[in-house]
Amino acid sequence: MLERLKSKSLYPIVFLTVVVLISVSLLLYINSFTSSVVEAQNRIKIKTVLESIFPDLTEFKEEEDLFIIYQGDDIIGYTFLASGNGYSGVIDMLVGINIDYTIKDVAILSQTETPGLGSRITEKAFTNQFMGLGVDDINLSKDGGSIDAITGATISSRAVTDTIRTSMAEIIEKLSER
Amino acid sequence: MGQERNKSEYGVRQNAGAVFWKELVKGLVISNPVFILTLGLCPVLAVTSSIDNALGMGAGVIFVLLCSNIIISAIRKAIPALVRIPVFIVIIATFVTILSLVFEAYLPPLHESLGIYLSLIVVNCIILGRAEVFASKNNVLYSIADALGIGLGFTIALIMISLFREVLGTGGLTVFGSNLFNIPVLSEHPMTFFISPPGAFLVIGLLMALFRWIGVIKGD
Numbered sequence: 001m002l003e004r005l006k007s008k009s010l011y012p013i014v015f016l017t018v019v020v021l022i023s024v025s026l027l028l029y030i031n032s033f034t035s036s037v038v039e040a041q042n043r044i045k046i047k048t049v050l051e052s053i054f055p056d057l058t059e060f061k062e063e064e065d066l067f068i069i070y071q072g073d074d075i076i077g078y079t080f081l082a083s084g085n086g087y088s089g090v091i092d093m094l095v096g097i098n099i100d101y102t103i104k105d106v107a108i109l110s111q112t113e114t115p116g117l118g119s120r121i122t123e124k125a126f127t128n129q130f131m132g133l134g135v136d137d138i139n140l141s142k143d144g145g146s147i148d149a150i151t152g153a154t155i156s157s158r159a160v161t162d163t164i165r166t167s168m169a170e171i172i173e174k175l176s177e178r
Numbered sequence: 179m180g181q182e183r184n185k186s187e188y189g190v191r192q193n194a195g196a197v198f199w200k201e202l203v204k205g206l207v208i209s210n211p212v213f214i215l216t217l218g219l220c221p222v223l224a225v226t227s228s229i230d231n232a233l234g235m236g237a238g239v240i241f242v243l244l245c246s247n248i249i250i251s252a253i254r255k256a257i258p259a260l261v262r263i264p265v266f267i268v269i270i271a272t273f274v275t276i277l278s279l280v281f282e283a284y285l286p287p288l289h290e291s292l293g294i295y296l297s298l299i300v301v302n303c304i305i306l307g308r309a310e311v312f313a314s315k316n317n318v319l320y321s322i323a324d325a326l327g328i329g330l331g332f333t334i335a336l337i338m339i340s341l342f343r344e345v346l347g348t349g350g351l352t353v354f355g356s357n358l359f360n361i362p363v364l365s366e367h368p369m370t371f372f373i374s375p376p377g378a379f380l381v382i383g384l385l386m387a388l389f390r391w392i393g394v395i396k397g398d
Contacts, residue, residue, distance in 0.1 A: 002255060012258040019265050023272040030276050034283035041286055 050079055053096035053105040066171065069096070077104050080171050084163025086111060087118050087155040095130075095164055101172050103130045103138075106164065111156075118156030126150055126157070130164065135172060138165040198323045205327025212335035212382070213389035217303040221295045222336060223378045227347070230354055232340035234288040236333030238277050238296065243305050243325040245273045247313040251321035254314045266309045267300070274300045304332060335385070342381045347372035 005011060046067075050060055054069045054077055061068045067079040079096040089112035096104035106127040113119045120126060129147050130138065139145025140161050142154070149157035211217045225235045246269050250257075257265050278296050281289040289296065299305065308328055313321040345351055349365030351358040371377045 006256075006258055012261045015256065015258055016261045016264055016268075019268050023268055027272060027275055027279075030279050034279045037283035041283075 049094050049107050049109070050096075053079060053094065053107055066174075075099060078171065078175065080167060081109075082163050082167035084159050084166075086113050086121075086159040087153070088112055088114065091121070091156075091159060091163065093160065093163070095168060097168065097171070101134065101168075101175075103133050103164075103168070106130045106160075108160070113153070113156045117150070118153040120150045120153060121156050121160050126160075135165060135168045138168065194319065198319060201320050201323035202327035202330075205324065205329070205331040206334065207331070207389065208393060209328070210331040210335055210389055211304045211328050212332060212339075213386045214393065215304075215307075216386070217307055218332070219382070221298055221302060222339065222382065223375055224295050225292065226336055226340040226343050226378060226381075227373050228291070229337065229340045229344050229351065230288070231291055232336035233333075233353075234281075234285070234292055235295065235299075236329070236336045238274075238281070238292075238299060239302065239304070239332055240326070240329030241277055242270060242273045242299055243308060243329045244322065246270045246305055246309060247321040247325040248318055250309050250313040251316060251318045257314065262314065263306075263310075266306060266314075270305050270309065271300045304328060338385060339378070339381050342385075343372045343378060347377065 047060075050067060050069065051057060054071075056071050056076065057069045058072055059070050060079075061070070065080060068075055069077045069079060077096055077098045079094055081092065082095050083090055083092050085091075091111045091113070092109040094107045094109055096106070098104050108122045108127065111119065111121065113121065133146065137146050138161055140147050140149050140154070140158055142149065143158075145161070147157070147161050205211065207214075209215055212219065212222055221235065225231045246266070249269050250266060274297065277299070278289070281292070281296060308324060312324045316324070341351070345361070346364070346369045348370075349368040350360035369377075372381065
């Protein structure tokens with residue numbers, strides 16, 4: 001009976017379709033209970049990074065593309081995600097600003113820059129330079145600002161600097177309109 | 179007449195057990211997927227820089243190989259020859275995705291350090307190769323043996339390579355967070371050459387020579 005079935009010209013199409021349908025159903029089932037675990041983990045990860053930027057935070061609220069940082073009932077700052085193209089791939093970062101719109105701290109979330117050169121944008125020595133700066137000062141010293149680029153990694157350094165500056169300008173504008 | 183039937187039944191059962199064992203053991207040395215069959219070398223290079231990654235990858239490949247071999251062997255008579263490769267790939271990709279989802283939820287640090295190489299298990303030649311060469315032509319029991327043997331052989335290869343690379347390249351051995359030992363002079367000035375890809379090639383090449391030498395001695 002199987003041989004007769006297999007000789008039908010439609011059989012390969014039907015077989016492959018059935019295999020794919022079963023696979024997809026299995027994956028949907030597994031995903032249904034793993035996705036909630038992954039989401040909970042991401043929330044903890046974000047919380048940990050926000051706490052490293054604002055050690056005094058008691059709670060935070062998420063609004064569209066912004067995190068509002070509270071200490072008790074007072075807003076002590078804001079944090080936003082910024083992404084930009086680095087030397088070899090996208091650099092994701094979390095930028096925290098004070099209520100006077102100066103930078104509190106910068107945390108690099110993910111990057112795929114050259115190890116030992118561009119990857120050094122994650123070092124405190126580089127990111128600490130952004131602390132306290134207003135949006136107009138955020139430029140590499142080569143471009144007239146106060147950020148010293150990492151030796152041998154100008155493109156990565158510039159990518160981080162420019163991304164922070166443009167995202168920060170956008171966020172400040174949005175905040176002023178509230 | 180009853181006795182003779184019993185004899186042949188016993189003979190068949192014993193034969194199956196011996197064949198099972200033979201199929202399993204062949205994957206360990208004589209047909210070691212990394213050193214003899216030289217399959218799936220790309221993830222081997224990438225993942226053997228630390229023994230944690232090697233163990234994680236080995237466990238993942240054993241899981242996918244076992245599941246895909248079982249399923250493909252079970253439905254082998256129904257698979258139309260025309261679409262057999264797409265069918266294999268869909269089945270393998272499903273299990274790799276399940277592995278990736280489970281790692282992401284319950285073993286996040288391993289998921290992060292294996293990164294893209296976890297998803298690349300789908301195109302690992304070992305798994306597709308065993309599906310095409312063995313599972314699609316043998317019954318489920320022997321396919322299980324083949325998967326276990328090849329999977330364990332792969333894992334043993336990964337462990338051997340990563341032992342050399344991690345000990346020589348970082349001066350110590352750290353398994354899942356607990357530091358096992360640190361070699362005194364080497365840990366201050368490790369031979370980082372072995373962490374880099376050329377170092378990996380060197381270690382794999384030398385171990386390959388060793389395995390083939392063993393094969394020659396055994397008279398294969």
